[in-house]
Amino acid sequence: MVHGEVSAVPTSRMLRGLGALVTLLGLAAPAAPAARADAVDNAFVAAVKLKGIQFASPQAAIVAGHEVCDELDxxxxxxxxASEVMSNSNLDGxxxxxxxxxxxxxxxxxxxGS
Structure with a gap:
C-alpha cells in the first residue's frame, strides 16, 4: 500500500482496535435502570401482581405478556x-x-373482544 492510501479491507489490527473501542464504550455506557420501563409495562406488571400471578422478574412477566400476543398473531x-398457561404454570383457570x-x-x- 502506498503512503496515504486507505485500505478498504479491515486488517486484524483495525478489527482488534474496533473491538477494544466497542468494549470501552460498552463499559462506559450506563446500564438502563429497571425504572425506565414504560407506563404500559408497569401497569401490566402491577395488574398481574394484584391477582397473585408471580413471575421471576417484571421482565419475565412482560415477555410472557408479549408471548400471548405472538400466539394470537x-x-x-x-x-x-389459557389452557397452555395453566398446564405450564400453577395458575388456575x-x-x-x-x-x-x-x-x-x-x-x-x-x-x-375476539
Whole structure:
C-alpha cells in the first residue's frame, strides 16, 4: 500500500482496535435502570401482581405478556392459550384467563373482544 492510501479491507489490527473501542464504550455506557420501563409495562406488571400471578422478574412477566400476543398473531384462540398457561404454570383457570386478558389489554388490544 502506498503512503496515504486507505485500505478498504479491515486488517486484524483495525478489527482488534474496533473491538477494544466497542468494549470501552460498552463499559462506559450506563446500564438502563429497571425504572425506565414504560407506563404500559408497569401497569401490566402491577395488574398481574394484584391477582397473585408471580413471575421471576417484571421482565419475565412482560415477555410472557408479549408471548400471548405472538400466539394470537399465529391464530390461536384465547381459550387454547389459557389452557397452555395453566398446564405450564400453577395458575388456575381464573388467573390464566386474567393473564390472557391483561396481556391483550396491555400489548395487543386489537384482539379485545375476539
Amino acid at each position: 399465529l391464530g390461536k384462540q384465547k381459550s387454547d392459550i 381464573y388467573r390464566a384467563g386474567y393473564f390472557i386478558g391483561a396481556s391483550v389489554a396491555a400489548y395487543c388490544p386489537r384482539y379485545r
